[in-house]
Amino acid sequence: MPGYQSTHLSHLERIPLDHGVWQPIRRPLAITGFAVNAYSAEAGQPVIEPHDETSAGAGAHQELYLVASGAATFTVAGEAVEAPTGTLVVVEPGVMRDAVATVDGTTIVVIGGRPDSAMPPSPFEFWYAALPAERAGDLARAHEIVAEGLEQWPEHGTIHYVLGSLCARMGRRDEALRHLRIAFANDPRTREWAAEDDELDAVRDALYGELGG
Numbered sequence: 001m002p003g004y005q006s007t008h009l010s011h012l013e014r015i016p017l018d019h020g021v022w023q024p025i026r027r028p029l030a031i032t033g034f035a036v037n038a039y040s041a042e043a044g045q046p047v048i049e050p051h052d053e054t055s056a057g058a059g060a061h062q063e064l065y066l067v068a069s070g071a072a073t074f075t076v077a078g079e080a081v082e083a084p085t086g087t088l089v090v091v092e093p094g095v096m097r098d099a100v101a102t103v104d105g106t107t108i109v110v111i112g113g114r115p116d117s118a119m120p121p122s123p124f125e126f127w128y129a130a131l132p133a134e135r136a137g138d139l140a141r142a143h144e145i146v147a148e149g150l151e152q153w154p155e156h157g158t159i160h161y162v163l164g165s166l167c168a169r170m171g172r173r174d175e176a177l178r179h180l181r182i183a184f185a186n187d188p189r190t191r192e193w194a195a196e197d198d199e200l201d202a203v204r205d206a207l208y209g210e211l212g213g
Contacts, residue, residue, distance in 0.1 A: 007029070009023065012024065012038065014040070019047065019048065020101070022039055023037065023038040023107075025037050034111055034113045035059060035061060036111045037109075038108065038109045039107070040106065041101040041106055043104045044101065046100050047072055047100065047101045048072075048074070048099035050096060050097070051096070051098070053095075053112075058093075059112060060114060061093060061113055061114060062091075062092055062115045063111070063112040064089070064090050064110070065089040065108050065109075066087075066111070067083045067085050067087045067108055068108065068109050069107045070085060070103040070104065070107060071085060071087075071101070071103040071106060072102055072106055073100050074089055074099045075099070076095060076096070076097045077097075092115070119152070123156050123158060123159055126145060126149030126153075126159060127159065130142040130146045130162070134166070140170065143166045143170070146159060156187075157189070160180070160183040160186070161179070164176045164177070164183060165199045168201075180200070184210060
């Protein structure tokens, strides 16, 4: 097995239900990290049955609904949510929800999992999430966002490297050096990055020996 699989929604088995058509995704692709299936219906037909994820057949999942094609009207906790193609709707376990297709050929992909079971998030989320603040010149806010990653990834080399770079640019020399030394110890690649990183010029004198200069 090459480590990946590829298919198309149109190739999935279609199993008619009272509420549209079920297209199993998890089972044929042998996915074990999360639950995922698709449901299809024509205009005016139910596509997601009324449920709150607490019944005997439910997994008590937090569910993400992605309208992959068509459109639907969700009713979540009694509130109508119009959902054209591309809409994402997240519903917590215990909250009643259902959906009716409003366009022919509507398909909704449903991804589910127990709350908190997929944590911690990938480390990259933290430095990616900080990019808008950094690009806007708000380095303190960018630092705050990246530093959130230390709660779950306290020794992660890249997180510490990014924090070190931000601190250096903000003039927080001692803090920058502390982060960078942790980065060097835990991810050898960061030494190579630092050697050519102009954003570290403010602390380069203190790092000179550590960078092999």
